[in-house]
Amino acid sequence: MAEPTFRYHPDPLASGSALRTDHVCSVCGMHRQIRYQGPIYGQQPDSLCLHCIHSGAASSALGIAGGGDEDFDMPAVFSDAVDVPDDVPLSVVEEITRRTPGFAGWQQESWLYHCGDGAAFLGPAGYRELEAHPEALAMLRKHHERYGWTPPETEQFLRSLDRAGEPTAYLFRCLHCDTRLASWDIG
Ligand SMILES: [Zn+2]
Ligand SMILES: [Zn+2]
Known part of the structure; x- marks a missing residue:
């Protein structure tokens, strides 16, 4: 199966955020060839594939469940959003933090x-x-x-x-x- 492509991270293998190795992804349970090795700000899976980052499944599955009255769930993110300029839409920030491989x-x-x-x-x-x-x-x-x-x-x-x-x-x-x-x- 073709690997997903990321608008904001065109070559995660070259950048060092992913590794070519056979593994079973902890989120989708599939045998995959490319494994994510960048940071995850959320729960830490044994192994994570790029498909699950691309689809948003990893961000949801690895989120931290909120407690208390608000029951506010925090999705897992792969990078930080700091000093985002005002003219950048929230949808872009969400795609980068939740559906794009980060970097260590x-x-x-x-x-x-x-x-x-x-x-x-x-x-x-x-x-x-x-x-x-x-x-x-x-x-x-x-x-x-x-x-x-x-x-x-x-x-x-x-x-x-x-x-x-x-x-x-x-x-x-x-x-x-x-x-x-x-x-x-x-x-
Ligand atoms: Zn997966
Ligand atoms: Zn420019």
Whole structure:
């Protein structure tokens, strides 16, 4: 069966959020070839397939049941929605957090947005990967300027970014204007 495709996470195998391995998904009980290995903010299944993320079944099945009068159930999410711009529809935020594979960072990572939409997550990136995308580097420089870093401190930091180590940057692509965006964690 064809693997599902995700608008906001085009290649979960390449980004490291999924692994090619035979398994039985804990949510649908099916034999699957690709296993999700990103974060789940909810109940932790033994094994999870991408089909169940795509359909929303995993978000519902792994949610945390609320207690008390309100009986408010929290669906499981795979990434955080932080600093979402006002022009991004709630439906987009729901698709990204509940029906899109997340990605593991050193901290709890949040998605990036551009042009009124969620951006596509491409994967972790080091300085070498970012060098090809000056606009992504410029974005990181601007962040650091805001935090009061001097230019030499910032350049030293950027050069220490490592795809597999710490600190790591996370590369996104705007689905509308193609601008590359980057976030990072300081570790
Ligand atoms: Zn499944
Ligand atoms: Zn854009």
